[in-house]
Every structure is written in structure tokens, then in C-alpha cells.
Amino acid sequence: MSKQILILPGDGIGPEIMAEAVKVLELANDKYQLDFALSYDELGGAAIDKYGVPLADETLERARAADAILLGAVGGPKWDTIDPAIRPERGLLKIRSQLGLFGNLRPALLYPQLADASSLKPEIVAGLDILIVRELTGGIYFGQPRESRVLENGERMAYDTLPYSESEIRRIAKVGFDMARVRGKKLCSVDKANVLASSQLWRAVIEEVAKDYPDVELSHMYVDNAAMQLVRAPKQFDVIVTDNMFGDILSDEASMLTGSIGMLPSASLDSNNKGMFEPCHGSAPDIAGKGIANPLATILSVSMMLRYSFGQSAAADAIEQAVSNVLDQGLRTGDIHSVGMTKVGTREMGDAVVAAL
Amino acid sequence: MSKQILILPGDGIGPEIMAEAVKVLELANDKYQLDFALSYDELGGAAIDKYGVPLADETLERARAADAILLGAVGGPKWDTIDPAIRPERGLLKIRSQLGLFGNLRPALLYPQLADASSLKPEIVAGLDILIVRELTGGIYFGQPRESRVLENGERMAYDTLPYSESEIRRIAKVGFDMARVRGKKLCSVDKANVLASSQLWRAVIEEVAKDYPDVELSHMYVDNAAMQLVRAPKQFDVIVTDNMFGDILSDEASMLTGSIGMLPSASLDSNNKGMFEPCHGSAPDIAGKGIANPLATILSVSMMLRYSFGQSAAADAIEQAVSNVLDQGLRTGDIHSVGMTKVGTREMGDAVVAAL
Numbered sequence: 001m002s003k004q005i006l007i008l009p010g011d012g013i014g015p016e017i018m019a020e021a022v023k024v025l026e027l028a029n030d031k032y033q034l035d036f037a038l039s040y041d042e043l044g045g046a047a048i049d050k051y052g053v054p055l056a057d058e059t060l061e062r063a064r065a066a067d068a069i070l071l072g073a074v075g076g077p078k079w080d081t082i083d084p085a086i087r088p089e090r091g092l093l094k095i096r097s098q099l100g101l102f103g104n105l106r107p108a109l110l111y112p113q114l115a116d117a118s119s120l121k122p123e124i125v126a127g128l129d130i131l132i133v134r135e136l137t138g139g140i141y142f143g144q145p146r147e148s149r150v151l152e153n154g155e156r157m158a159y160d161t162l163p164y165s166e167s168e169i170r171r172i173a174k175v176g177f178d179m180a181r182v183r184g185k186k187l188c189s190v191d192k193a194n195v196l197a198s199s200q201l202w203r204a205v206i207e208e209v210a211k212d213y214p215d216v217e218l219s220h221m222y223v224d225n226a227a228m229q230l231v232r233a234p235k236q237f238d239v240i241v242t243d244n245m246f247g248d249i250l251s252d253e254a255s256m257l258t259g260s261i262g263m264l265p266s267a268s269l270d271s272n273n274k275g276m277f278e279p280c281h282g283s284a285p286d287i288a289g290k291g292i293a294n295p296l297a298t299i300l301s302v303s304m305m306l307r308y309s310f311g312q313s314a315a316a317d318a319i320e321q322a323v324s325n326v327l328d329q330g331l332r333t334g335d336i337h338s339v340g341m342t343k344v345g346t347r348e349m350g351d352a353v354v355a356a357l
Numbered sequence: 358m359s360k361q362i363l364i365l366p367g368d369g370i371g372p373e374i375m376a377e378a379v380k381v382l383e384l385a386n387d388k389y390q391l392d393f394a395l396s397y398d399e400l401g402g403a404a405i406d407k408y409g410v411p412l413a414d415e416t417l418e419r420a421r422a423a424d425a426i427l428l429g430a431v432g433g434p435k436w437d438t439i440d441p442a443i444r445p446e447r448g449l450l451k452i453r454s455q456l457g458l459f460g461n462l463r464p465a466l467l468y469p470q471l472a473d474a475s476s477l478k479p480e481i482v483a484g485l486d487i488l489i490v491r492e493l494t495g496g497i498y499f500g501q502p503r504e505s506r507v508l509e510n511g512e513r514m515a516y517d518t519l520p521y522s523e524s525e526i527r528r529i530a531k532v533g534f535d536m537a538r539v540r541g542k543k544l545c546s547v548d549k550a551n552v553l554a555s556s557q558l559w560r561a562v563i564e565e566v567a568k569d570y571p572d573v574e575l576s577h578m579y580v581d582n583a584a585m586q587l588v589r590a591p592k593q594f595d596v597i598v599t600d601n602m603f604g605d606i607l608s609d610e611a612s613m614l615t616g617s618i619g620m621l622p623s624a625s626l627d628s629n630n631k632g633m634f635e636p637c638h639g640s641a642p643d644i645a646g647k648g649i650a651n652p653l654a655t656i657l658s659v660s661m662m663l664r665y666s667f668g669q670s671a672a673a674d675a676i677e678q679a680v681s682n683v684l685d686q687g688l689r690t691g692d693i694h695s696v697g698m699t700k701v702g703t704r705e706m707g708d709a710v711v712a713a714l
């Protein structure tokens with residue numbers, strides 16, 4: 001039976017970049033006889049417009065039934081003033097949570113061809129290749145209780161809860177150690193164990209899991225120090241494993257070290273490696289519809305999908321190689337353009353990757 | 358009556374750098390007839406060794422009675438294996454909380470003389486001058502309940518609580534706006550209002566306070582984006598106001614942009630501008646006792662104390678000028694040393710500032 005791929009183009013530049021990624025996916029499908037069947041639905045603002053909610057029940061069912069999901073990007077000013085409970089981001093949080101996509105892989109990789117784009121000195125970032133493993137379905141993002149209320153003295157107050165259970169920490173720790181094992185064999189666990197109770201448990205469980213990975217060198221770092229070290233000497237890191245909120249902050253910081261967030265894909269996996277794959281960047285409403293967005297992060301998300309959900313490393317490698325080739329050819333979308341390079345639009349970039357593949 | 362200054366040298370390099378700061382303080386005391394009376398006590402590891410706890414009741418009483426507190430740094434490997442409840446950091450958190458030092462000012466200032474020390478490209482950081490205003494006595498650092506326990510299924514779990522009340526947000530917002538008003542008139546409030554209930558209240562209250570500051574340009578930014586923007590284009594910021602945890606992370610990231618964290622002071626103020634002043638850097642146990650630590654951040658903390666707690670801006674300016682002069686003379690401790698400069702030790706650096714003053 002065919003493998004079902006659900007495509008969620010989303011908002012802003014989502015549909016444009018997804019169109020290019022789908023071209024690449026269809027070519028890979030033919031070339032490597034992957035037997036993929038593609039279907040489409042909406043998430044985020046587009047889903048609010050169509051269904052009245054950012055993730056419709058029928059979409060969630062389709063996502064459950066699919067073997068993998070490819071997502072563009074969600075959100076935009078059109079839905080900024082909407083009831084917070086049904087904002088576009090809520091759809092994203094709900095699909096992560098409902099599908100149990102706890103393992104978020106966010107690579108921060110500097111392409112040698114784009115070394116100049118970084119705001120850091122070349123010697124600090126040359127060869128940068130970090131993988132952030134972020135816990136994605138627990139912690140303060142979903143913790144209950146959370147509430148906004150009025151105190152007896154008439155003042156408003158609001159609170160959130162940051163909970164972690166041993167099993168939640170153990171399963172993300174394993175993802176971190178497994179990734180480190182096939183990469184540079186170094187794992188840095190980031191927490192705030194000098195202040196938070198949840199971080200103390202985090203650290204203890206990471207230590208326990210470490211016993212099964214004697215070949216991986218484990219270190220612990222406080223989140224404030226990690227935010228500093230990423231700026232000071234990012235190449236000290238191989239794999240970083242951390243909680244949902246710290247991972248949100250540090251993965252964005254790390255991706256910006258490369259200067260080309262338009263190049264970075266991500267994967268969100270469940271315990272069977274079923275996953276949702278999406279670019280790290282947002283929906284960029286300011287350039288939506290102009291045909292100038294960079295489709296490479298979405299194309300590389302296809303590669304991650306082939307690698308992690310379907311074990312098709314040959315096809316995944318080929319896509320990555322094709323992307324590297326178009327960079328070697330000097331093709332650049334506006335976000336990664338520099339003097340002497342050829343500026344191209346979204347479609348030309350997608351076509352170039354297809355040609356290179 | 359004399360103004361009482363409580364000196365807490367702390368651990369690691371604390372006593373060494375404090376000795377130099379005290380020389381500068383005593384000279385300023387004479388020169389500007391400040392009528393300061395200095396007394397000494399212990400905080401952190403040194404307090405554990407002396408009193409058995411990281412902040413003794415009698416020390417807390419002395420701190421309450423003082424007009425200002427000057428702190429070196431706390432913590433070190435000697436106390437790493439101690440019961441978490443009485444670790445050195447607990448003393449720091451307790452004194453902040455007990456004295457109501459909610460307003461934490463953390464400048465990230467690039468000294469032109471040290472521009473090369475940054476890991477960022479010169480054009481990205483030249484002239485950098487950001488002030489981070491961090492809420493220091495609320496949020497997840499102190500929120501109750503917090504607990505570690507065993508679930509019915511035998512699993513361990515732990516959680517923390519992130520609460521903010523309207524009045525807590527309002528008073529730190531005012532600090533942020535007041536600072537912006539006397540600086541570049543731009544305030545960026547950082548939160549995670551697309552996910553957290555506490556951040557939604559945070560944003561609402563900031564908006565309310567903004568009405569009293571029509572001359573200050575207010576913006577809001579999500580914390581993940583802020584962590585990115587600090588790397589991409591830090592000079593877009595003037596003053597950043599944010600909660601305790603986000604402020605911990607972002608202020609460390611921002612300070613590292615300068616490449617010379619050994620230069621950065623900080624202030625923690627209560628609602629009457631009584632405060633505790635300390636360098637941004639830690640206790641650096643690896644170089645403690647060697648006489649090579651950089652005393653300038655502690656000396657600049659004296660300047661912040663004169664400015665914010667005692668309104669002595671002439672004396673404060675003079676100290677800052679003296680520090681700038683010794684940098685112009687080419688004097689550098691190891692942490693900020695570069696080719697062609699004169700490497701000096703802690704004491705020589707302190708003496709040079711005294712001479713310049």
C-alpha cells in the first residue's frame with residue numbers, strides 16, 4: 001500500500017515554498033520508487049478561514065492516518081486580533097501534542113557557500129554543525145493548571161505550570177543520545193537545575209539514561225550559560241538536548257548563528273518516527289505572494305522526512321546534494337543573496353533543485 | 358549620618374576583585390566627600406563555610422540596614438555536592454527576594470577599545486549599548502507550588518510555577534520605561550504571549566503602563582525571536598524589559614555579544630533605589646587566587662551604585678572615565694588581552710584605575 005503524505009501548506013509564504021518542495025518530493029517519489037500518495041489540507045490561519053479553527057478535527061484525523069506530514073508555515077497579521085484560543089499557533093501546538101510529536105530535531109548547519117551570511121566572525125562559525133533536540137509536547141507549553149484571574153485585592157494575576165515526568169524526560173533523552181551516537185558522540189543537556197525543580201529531575205533522569213550510552217560524552221549546562229556559549233564558541237557543541245521552552249529559545253538563537261535561517265529544516269517525531277517536517281523559519285507575511293521566498297528549508301524538510309520517517313537515506317542524501325549543487329552554481333534567493341551571486345525567485349530555485357536531482 | 362555600604366566579597370575571584378573595587382570606592386568616598394562607612398560579611402560558599410548557610414540571618418539583617426550592597430560573586434566546585442537547599446546560589450536568590458530587589462539592570466555595552474573581543478563581526482556590534490531590565494524577584498524563580506514527587510504509577514515527576522501579578526509587572530515596566538526615557542527612548546518588552554498565560558498578562562500590563570510614556574516607543578517581541586535578533590542585529594535594541602527567566606537567558610546572551618563579560622556591572626534595585634551591585638560574570642573558580650581576574654566589572658558596579666542608589670552622577674561618571682582611560686593606556690587583564698596590549702594583573706588594574714581617578 002502507498003505511504004500517505006499529508007501536505008499542509010499553511011499561511012504566508014507557506015503555499016509558495018511548499019509547491020517547490022512538492023516538485024522535489026514527486027521527483028524523488030518517481031526516481032526512488034517510494035510509492036508515496038500525497039493529499040492536502042489546511043493548518044493555522046488558512047484553516048481558520050476554511051474551518052473556523054486552526055486545526056479541524058477532520059484534519060487531525062487525516063494527520064493521524066498519514067505516514068508523515070509536511071508543513072509550510074503558519075500565522076500572519078490577518079489573524080493577529082483573533083481570539084487567542086483559536087490563533088494559528090494553537091493549531092501547531094495542538095497537532096504536535098495530539099500526535100505525540102515529542103522529539104523535535106532542529107539542525108543549525110552552516111553551508112560553506114553561505115559562510116558570509118552569518119553575523120559572527122567566520123572563524124567562530126566555519127563548519128558549524130549543531131543539532132538541537134527539543135522536547136516538544138511537554139513542559140510549560142502544555143502544563144496544567146494555567147490561568148488568569150483576579151485576586152481578592154482586585155489585582156489580576158496569571159500563572160503557568162512547568163511539569164516534567166520521568167518518562168517524558170527519558171524518551172527525549174534517548175533521542176538526544178541516539179543522535180549524538182551517530183554524529184560527534186557529544187551530548188550537552190541544558191537545564192536550569194540551580195533554580196527549577198523540574199530541571200533537577202531533568203538532570204537526574206538524563207544521568208540515568210547516560211548509563212546506556214557509555215560511548216557518548218555527556219555534559220550539563222545551565223540555560224543562561226548555553227545562550228552565552230552559543231555566541232562565544234558555538235562549535236563546542238555537537239548535540240544539545242533540552243526542554244520545550246529552552247529549546248524554543250536556543251534553537252532560534254543557534255539557527256541565527258548560521259545567518260541563513262531560510263536554509264534550515266526541522267523534524268518533529270513520535271515514538272515510532274512518524275513525523276511532521278517543516279522549515280525553521282516562519283510564514284514571512286511581508287514577502288508572501290511575491291515569489292521571492294527561499295524554498296530550500298522546505299525542500300530540506302522533505303529530505304529529513306525521507307531520512308527519519310522512511311529510512312530512505314539515499315534519496316535524502318541526493319536531495320541534500322542537489323541543494324548544495326544549486327548553491328555551488330551561485331543561485332541565491334534574496335534572503336541569502338550576496339554580491340556576485342545570481343538572484344533567483346522561489347520557483348527558479350525549486351526548478352534548479354529538481355534539475356540538480 | 359554615614360551611609361552604610363555592606364561589602365560581600367563572596368567566593369572564587371570575589372575577594373580579589375572586591376579588594377580593587379574597594380580601593381576605588383574609598384578614593385571616591387574621600388574625593389567626593391560621600392561619607393560612606395564600609396562593613397563586611399559573607400554570602401554564598403563563604404557563608405556556608407562560616408555560618409553553615411549561604412545567607413545567615415544576621416547577614417540579611419545587616420543587608421537590610423545597609424544603604425547599598427556591593428557583591429563580588431558566589432559559587433564554586435567546593436559546594437557543588439552540597440544539599441541543593443543550601444547551595445551558594447540560594448543565598449543570592451534569598452537576598453534578592455528578601456530585600457525586594459526586583460529591578461535588575463544589566464547593561465551590554467561594547468567598549469570601543471575592546472571591539473575585537475566580540476565573536477560577532479565589528480559592523481554588527483560597533484557602538485552596541487543595550488540595557489536589559491530583568492524582573493528579579495518573581496516568576497518561575499520563586500513561584501509556588503513547586504515540587505518533586507512520585508506519581509501513582511511509580512514514576513517521578515516535578516513541576517515549577519510561573520506566576521506574575523499585575524503589580525509585579527507594573528513596577529518593572531516602569532523601570533523599563535524610565536530607563537528608556539533617559540536613554541534612546543525605545544523599549545522592547547520580551548515575552549512568550551503566544552503560549553503563556555503569564556505572558557499575556559505581562560503584555561497587557563506593559564500596554565497599560567505605556568500610556569504614561571507617550572515619548573517612549575514600545576515594541577513587543579517573542580523571546581525566541583529576541584534570542585535571534587540579538588545575534589542578527591543587536592543594535593536595533595535600546596532597552597529590553599522582560600521576566601526573570603527570560604531576562605536571565607537574554608542578559609547573558611547580550612553580555613556575550615560584547616565579548617568582554619569581565620567588563621559588565623549590574624544593579625538590582627528595590628522600589629526606593631536601594632540596591633545590590635555586582636559584576637555580571639561569575640566566581641571563576643579556575644582562576645581564583647591567581648591575581649589575574651579582571652576587577653573592572655566590580656569597579657563599574659561601584660559606579661552604578663553611586664549613580665542609582667546615591668544619585669552621585671559626577672562620581673559615577675568619573676569612575677567610568679577612569680576605566681575608559683586605563684583601557685586607552687592599553688592595560689588589559691588576561692580575559693580582554695589582545696596583541697600589542699599590556700597584560701596586567703588584578704591589583705595593577707585596580708591601581709591604574711585609582712591613579713586615573
Ligand SMILES: CC(C)[C@H](C(=O)O)[C@@H](O)C(=O)O
Binds near residue numbers: 089551
Ligand atoms: C509559533 C510558536 C508557538 C512556536 C513555538 O514556540 O514552539 C514556534 O516558535 C516554534 O518554535 O515552532
Ligand SMILES: CC(C)[C@H](C(=O)O)[C@@H](O)C(=O)O
Binds near residue numbers: 194195446449450605
Ligand atoms: C546563580 C543563578 C541562580 C543566577 C540566576 O539565574 O539568576 C545567575 O545566573 C544570575 O543571572 O544572576
